[in-house]
Amino acid sequence: xxxxxxxxxxxxxxxxxxxxxxxxxxxxxxxxxxxxxxxxxxxxxxxxxxxxxxxxxxxxxxxxxxxxxxxxxxxxxxxxxxxxxxxxxxxxxxxxxxxxxxxxxxxxxxxxxxxxxxxxxxxxxxxxxxxxxxxxxxxxxxxxxxxxxxxxxxxxxxxxxxxxxxxxxxxxxxxxxxxxxxxxxxxxxxxxxxxxxxxxxxxxxxxxxxxxxxxxxxxxxxxxxxxxxxxxxxxxxxxxxxxxxxxxxxxxxxxxxxxxxxxxxxxxxxxxxxxxxxxxxxxxxxxxxxxxxxxxxxxxxxxxxxxxxxxxxxxxxxxxxxxxxxxxxxxxxxxxxxxxxxxxxxxxxxxxxxxxxxxxxxxxxxxxxxxxxxxxxxxxxxxxxxxxxxxxxxxxxxxxxxxxxxxxxxxxxxxxxxxxxxxxxxxxxxxxxxxxxxxxxxxxxxxxxxxxxxxxxxxxxxxxxxxxxxxxxxxxxxxxxxxxxxxxxxxxxxxxxxxxxxxxxxxxxxxxxxxxxxxxxxxxxxxxxxxxxxxxxxxxxxxxxxxxxxxxxxxxxxxxxxxxxxxxxxxxxxxxxxxxxxxxxxxxxxxxxxxxxxxxxxxxxxxxxxxxxxxxxxxxxxxxxxxxxxxxxxxxxxxxxxxxxxxxxxxxxxxxxxxxxxxxxxxxxxxxxxxxxxxxxxxxxxxxxxxxxxxxxxxxxxxxxxxxxx
Numbered sequence: 032x033x034x035x036x037x038x039x040x041x042x043x044x045x046x047x048x049x050x051x052x053x054x055x056x057x058x059x060x061x062x063x064x065x066x067x068x069x070x071x072x073x074x075x076x077x078x079x080x081x082x083x084x085x086x087x088x089x090x091x092x093x094x095x096x097x098x099x100x101x102x103x104x105x106x107x108x109x110x111x112x113x114x115x116x117x118x119x120x121x122x123x124x125x126x127x128x129x130x131x132x133x134x135x136x137x138x139x140x141x142x143x144x145x146x147x148x149x150x151x152x153x154x155x156x157x158x159x160x161x162x163x164x165x166x167x168x169x170x171x172x173x174x175x176x177x178x179x180x181x182x183x184x185x186x187x188x189x190x191x192x193x194x195x196x197x198x199x200x201x202x203x204x205x206x207x208x209x210x211x212x213x214x215x216x217x218x219x220x221x222x223x224x225x226x227x228x229x230x231x232x233x234x235x236x237x238x239x240x241x242x243x244x245x246x247x248x249x250x251x252x253x254x255x256x257x258x259x260x261x262x263x264x265x266x267x268x269x270x271x272x273x274x275x276x277x278x279x280x281x282x283x284x285x286x287x288x289x290x291x292x293x294x295x296x297x298x299x300x301x302x303x304x305x306x307x308x309x310x311x312x313x314x315x316x317x318x319x320x321x322x323x324x325x326x327x328x329x330x331x332x333x334x335x336x337x338x339x340x341x342x343x344x345x346x347x348x349x350x351x352x353x354x355x356x357x358x359x360x361x362x363x364x365x366x367x368x369x370x371x372x373x374x375x376x377x378x379x380x381x382x383x384x385x386x387x388x389x390x391x392x393x394x395x396x397x398x399x400x401x402x403x404x405x406x407x408x409x410x411x412x413x414x415x416x417x418x419x420x421x422x423x424x425x426x427x428x429x430x431x432x433x434x435x436x437x438x439x440x441x442x443x444x445x446x447x448x449x450x451x452x453x454x455x456x457x458x459x460x461x462x463x464x465x466x467x468x469x470x471x472x473x474x475x476x477x478x479x480x481x482x483x484x485x486x487x488x489x490x491x492x493x494x495x496x497x498x499x500x501x502x503x504x505x506x507x508x509x510x511x512x513x514x515x516x517x518x519x520x521x522x523x524x525x526x527x528x529x530x531x532x533x534x535x536x537x538x539x540x541x542x543x544x545x546x547x548x549x550x551x552x553x554x555x556x557x558x559x560x561x562x563x564x565x566x567x568x569x570x571x572x573x574x575x576x577x578x579x580x581x582x583x584x585x586x587x588x589x590x591x592x593x594x595x596x597x598x599x600x601x602x603x604x605x606x607x608x609x610x611x612x613x614x615x616x617x618x619x620x621x622x623x624x625x626x627x628x629x630x631x632x633x634x635x636x637x638x639x640x641x642x643x644x645x646x647x648x649x650x651x652x653x654x655x656x657x658x659x660x661x662x663x664x665x666x667x668x669x670x671x672x673x674x675x676x677x678x679x680x681x682x683x684x685x686x687x688x689x690x691x692x693x694x695x696x697x698x699x700x701x702x703x704x705x706x707x708x709x710x711x712x713x714x715x716x717x718x719x720x721x722x723x724x725x726x727x728x729x730x731x732x733x734x735x736x737x738x739x740x741x
Contacts, residue, residue, distance in 0.1 A: 055218060055311060056120060060112065060127075060209040066090045069107040069172075080170050081142035083111045093353040095133070095204035097175075097579075103590065107174045110205055115166035116213075124214040125163050128156040130207025130383070133352060134181065135174040141167040149418065150182070151175075151206070151352075152380040152401070153425040159211075175203030180414040182422060183378070186404030188446055197403050198593070199344055199378070200579040202352030207382065217243025217270055219303050219313035224432045225469060226319045233286040233319045235262070237299050242274040247303055247310065251279040254298040256287055261297075288332045289318030289434040291372040291393035292653060292706050296434070316390060318434025324471060324495050327527045329568040331395075336650040337568055338395065339558075339615045340374035341366055341597070342532070343575040345382060348600055351579075356384050362602070363388050366575060367709045369597070369608070370615045370648070373569045375475065375497065375531050378403055378443055380426040389435035393707055396433075397473065397497070397531075398426060399440035410442075411451035419455075420462050427466045438471035439463050444499060447489035448478050456489035473497050475531045480506060480515035485522040495568075496523055497531035503553050504539045512557060516564050530570040533557055536583050537594025546594060550607045558614060562647035570647060572611065576600060617641060617648050618655070618679070618703050618712040627691050632718050634688030635659070637701050639712075641679045652679035654706035659687050664696035664719070676703075695720040 065087040069079070077084065096108055116125065127138060133151030137144060138159075146157025163169075177184045177197065185195040223238040237251055246269045253262040262281035279301075287295040296316045303311040323330040329338070343362060345352050359382060366374075371394055376385065379401040389396055400422045402415075409415050423441065430436060441459035446452040456474060463472045471494035479498050482488050490496050498519060503509035519528060535553050540546035554572070561567045577592040577600040584591045592600045597608040619640045624632040639657060642649045660671035670689035677683055689697075696719040703712040 055126070055212040055214040057128075058117075058120075058211040058213070060114070060211055061092050063089050063112075064092045064094070064205070065111040066094070066096070067109050068096065068101050068104050069109055070104070072107045074107065074109055075172065079109050080139035080144070080172070081168070083168070083170075087111070092205045092209055093130070093207050093355075095202040095206050095351040095353040097200055097202035097204065098349065098351040098353075104203070105176050105201060107172060108203060110171040110173070112169050113167070114163065114169050114211065116163060116211070118165075120213040121165050123160075124158070124218075125160045126156045126212045126214065127159050127163075127169070128154065128208075128210045128212055129205065130154050130209070132171070132173055133175055133201075133203050133206050134177075137172045139170040139172070150422050150425065151202075153422065154207070154383075154429055155425070156212070163211075171205060173203055173205070175201045177201070179409060180412055180418065182415065182418055183401040183403055184405070184409070184415075187406035187409055188404040188444075190406070194582055196581045197401070198580050198582045200346060200351065202346075204353060206351075206353045215243075215310040216245060217241060217247050217303055217305075218311040219301055220274075221428060222299060222301065222313055222315050222432065224299055224315060224317045226317070228286065228288070228319060228321050231285060233283045235281045235283055235297075235299075235317075235319070236278055237281075237301065238276055238278045239301050239313070240274065240276045241270060241303065243270050243310070244272070245270060245305070247305060249277060249279070249301060249303055251281070251299060251301045253281055253283060254300065255283075256295040256297065283319065286319040289320040289390075290332055290653075291338075291395060292655075294318070294391055294393040294434075294707065296390060299432075315432050316387070317432050318390065320434055322395075322437040322471075324527050327525065327566040327568075329527060331650075334651060335644070337562070337644070337647045338373035338650070339570050339572075339648045340371040340394070341369060341572045341575045341611075342374055342377050344377050344578040345379075345385075346576070346578040346600075347602075354382060359384050359388065362575065363392070363394075365598075365602070367392055367394075367707070369575075369612050370617060370711070372648070373529075374571055375399060375440060375529075380422070380430065383429075386430055386433045386435065390433050392709075393705075394435055396436045397438045397440050397529075398430060398436060399443060399475070400426065402442035403444055405442065405445040407446040407449040407451035410446060410449075410455040416455060416458060419459060423459065423463055424466055427463070431467050436470065438473055438494070439467070440497065441472065441474045443475040444477040445474075447474065447476055448482050448487045453489040453492070457492045460492045471495060473529075475499050477501075477532075479519050480511065482522070483518070488522075490523060490526065493526075495527040495529065497529050499532035500530065501533065501535070502557070503549070504535050509553070509556065512560055513563075516560065516567070520564060520566055526566070527568045528564070528566050529568055530561055532571065532573040534573040534595050538583065538585050543594060547605045547607050550605075551610045554607060554610055554614060558647055562645060565645070567647065572597075576602065615648055616712045617650060618652060620701055620703060620712050620714045622699065622701060622714055622716050624716075624718060625686070625688070631691060631694070631720065632697050633691045634686060635661075635699055635701075635716075637685045637687075638682050639676060639679060639685065639703055640682040652676070652711070655679065655711060656704045656706075657683075657685050657701065658704060659685075659699065659701045661687070661689050661697055661699045663692075663694035663698075669694070669697065 137147040140162035148155040183197040220240040227234045248267045255261045264279040373395045375397040473493045475497045477499040502512040535550045537546040576596040625634040658673040661669040
C-alpha cells in the first residue's frame with residue numbers, strides 16, 4: 032500500500048463503461064480510494080464523514096483490510112473517494128451500487144448520511160441523487176465486529192468452550208465492485224425468471240420489476256444457447272409511484288436442458304422504452320431443467336444421480352474476501368478437475384462470478400446465509416430472524432435466476448433440535464418458499480448423530496436433510512458413522528440426505544503430513560460407507576483449501592490457517608488431492624495392449640465404464656470424448672486420435688493402433704473428457720522391451736518397475 036501524508040484526492044472524471052443487468056449508465060468506481068482504520072471509533076465525531084483526515088493510505092477497491100498490516104483490526108475503518116458526475120448525467124437519478132461491504136456500512140455524501148446496510152455478502156445500493164448532484168466526497172464507514180445478533184455473529188452455541196468467534200476470517204472492507212448508476216425516468220430493477228418443462232416445449236415466465244413513472248412499453252425476448260432468438264413478447268403499461276411488475280410469458284419449443292455436463296444457457300433480454308427511446312435494458316442468463324427430490328433421491332432432467340463435491344472459502348493470502356475474477360476462475364477450474372458437480376459452496380452468499388461460473392461450467396449449488404453455531408436464544412431473537420429473512424431475500428433476489436442453484440440453506444450447525452431452533456427453521460422455510468416456490472429448502476445440521484426422534488429436529492420442516500459429520504475427529508471414532516447413518520435413515524424415512532460436510536482438521540494428528548494421511552483414510556472409508564445407503568444422494572468434502580481463522584488451529588496458535596484442505600492456502604496440493612480426484616472420477620478406464628504375432632504392441636483396447644448406480648458418484652456419461660496418444664522412447668508421437676463416446680450406461684470400447692516399428696518403448700495415455708472439456712478420467716500405460724539380459728516386461732511389472740498411472 033502507498034501512504035499519503037495529506038488528504039488531497041484527485042478529482043475523477045468518470046466515463047460510462049456500459050450497462051449492468053439492471054442497466055442504467057454504469058460508472059465504474061473500482062480502483063483507488065483513500066483508507067484509514069478508526070481504532071477507537073471516533074472518526075465520525077472528528078468529522079471524517081465531511082473531510083478526509085491525515086494521514087491516509089491509498090488502496091485499490093475491491094479491498095479488505097483483513098490482508099496486510101491491519102489484518103487483526105476488529106472495528107471501524109473508513110474509505111473516501113472524490114467523485115465528479117459528468118455533465119451529461121446530471122439531473123438523472125443517481126444510485127451508488129455496492130457488490131458487498133463487510134459487515135455494517137454507512138455511506139456519506141458531502142457529509143450527509145445517504146444510506147446504510149448490514150450484511151457482508153450481498154449487493155445493495157443507495158440513492159445519492161440529492162446529495163451528490165454534480166459531484167463531491169463519498170465517505171464509507173465500515174464496521175466488521177460481530178455481535179449476538181449479527182450474521183455471522185458470536186457462535187454462542189460454543190459459549191462453554193470460551194471461543195465464540197466464527198470459524199472463518201472477518202475480512203472487513205469494500206470487498207466487491209462499486210459503481211455509480213445513472214437512471215432515466217423509468218428503470219428495470221430486476222427479473223424473476225421461472226421455467227416449466229412440458230412435452231416437447233417449455234413455458235418461461237419473466238416477472239420484470241419496474242420503477243419510475245409515466246407510460247412505457249416493455250419488450251422481452253429469449254435468446255437460445257446459440258444466440259438466436261427463440262421467443263419474443265411485449266406489453267405496455269403506465270408506471271405509478273409504486274412501480275409495477277408485469278409478467279411476460281413465452282413458449283420455447285424443443286428446449287435444450289441445462290445439466291452439469293451440458294450447461295446450456297438461454298438469455299432473457301428486456302427493453303423498457305418510451306416510444307423509440309430506450310429507457311433501460313436488462314439481461315439475465317437462465318437455464319431450462321428439472322430438479323426433483325423423489326424416492327429419497329435427486330433427479331436431474333429425469334435421471335437419478337448421486338453426486339460429489341467440495342466446499343471452498345472465498346479466501347487466499349493475497350486477496351482475502353476481496354477476490355479477483357482470476358483467483359475465482361483458477362480455483363473453480365481446479366475444483367472442476369476434482370470432479371465437483373455439487374457443492375454447498377460455503378457459509379455465505381457467493382460472488383456473482385462464482386454463480387456465473389457454476390452456470391457456465393456445470394455445478395449444482397446450495398447457497399447459504401452465514402448463521403453458524405447459533406444458540407437457541409439467538410435463534411429466538413426477533414432481530415436475528417428479521418435479519419436472516421432480509422439476507423435470504425437479498426440472496427434470492429440477486430441469485431435466483433441461476434440454473435446452477437437447486438436449493439437454499441437457512442443456517443449451519445445451530446441449535447435446530449430445540450423449540451426455538453425448530454421455530455426459526457420453520458419460519459425461514461416458509462419465507463424462502465414464498466420468495467422462490469420452485470426450489471428446495473434445507474440447512475446444514477451437525478447434531479443428527481445424537482438425536483433419536485425426528486420430532487426433536489427441525490428437518491421435519493425441510494425438503495431434504497443436509498448432514499455435517501466428522502466421525503474420525505470431532506464426532507468421535509470413525510466406527511460411529513455407519514450406525515449414525517442408519518439411525519438418520521430410520522428417523523427420516525421419506526427424506527433424501529446429502530452429506531454436507533466431512534473431512535479432518537490438521538490438529539487431530541501430530542503434524543501436517545500425518546493429518547493428511549488420516550484425511551486420505553476419511554475420504555476412502557467414508558465415501559465407501561455413504562454409498563451403502565441409497566438415500567445418500569451426495570457427499571461434499573470440507574474443504575478445498577486451508578483458510579484463515581482464529582479457531583481449530585494447532586495448539587498455541589490464535590491466528591493461522593485451518594488445515595482442512597486438499598490444497599494449502601497457497602494452493603499447493605497435498606496427497607489427499609490425488610486420492611479425491613481418483614476416487615470421485617465418474618468413469619473407469621481399463622486398457623489392454625494388442626500385438627501383432629505376440630510381439631511388440633501395435634495398438635490397444637480401452638473400455639470406459641460409468642460408476643454403477645450403487646456407487647458415489649454415479650450418473651450417465653453423455654457426450655463424453657476419449658482422446659489417446661502413443662509415444663515412443665524418444666517422445667515421438669506414434670499415433671493419436673479422439674473418439675466421441677456414446678451414452679455410457681453400457682460400457683464403451685475404443686480401439687487404436689500404430690504402425691509396427693523399431694521402438695523399444697510405448698507410452699500410451701488415454702483421457703476421458705467431459706462435454707465441458709474438463710478431465711473425467713485418465714490412464715497411462717508403459718510398455719518397454721528389455722535390452723539383452725534385462726527383465727521381461729512381465730517380470731518388471733511384478734517387481735513394480737512398470738508404470739500404470741491412473
